[in-house]
Amino acid sequence: MSTVTFRLSEDEKEFMQKMADFNGxxxxxxxxxxxxxxxxxxxxxxxYNKLMKEHxxxxxxxxxxxxxxxxxL
Incomplete structure (x- = not known):
């Protein structure tokens, strides 16, 4: 499995962690x-957009x- 790293502010990390906890x-x-x-x-x-254009x-x-x-009938 690969690892991807990206940078976040502390506020963004805290928000994401809370959402992760909320979702288990x-x-x-x-x-x-x-x-x-x-x-x-x-x-x-x-x-969808391509098919609607064709339609x-x-x-x-x-x-x-x-x-x-x-x-x-």
Whole structure:
């Protein structure tokens, strides 16, 4: 397993430690989990934005009423 080091102010470290304690995690677990979650959220938003841009260019959506007619309901 690798080690990553980053600098924090004492206030930032104290805040992070309190949040780690609150969540029942070590400081290392909290940092790793939150960093990875944030990066995954970034990827999700980037994917969403790209797909929405494609959707706007070629919108093939239909209304609920049109879908009901199409399905014969």
């Amino acid at each position: 995690l070590s400081l290392s677990e909290l940092a790793r989990t939150k960093i990875l979650e944030n990066l995954e959220d970034q990827i999700d938003m980037d994917t 706007r260019i070629k919108d093939e959506s239909i209304s609920h009423v049109e879908m009901v007619k199409k399905l014969g």
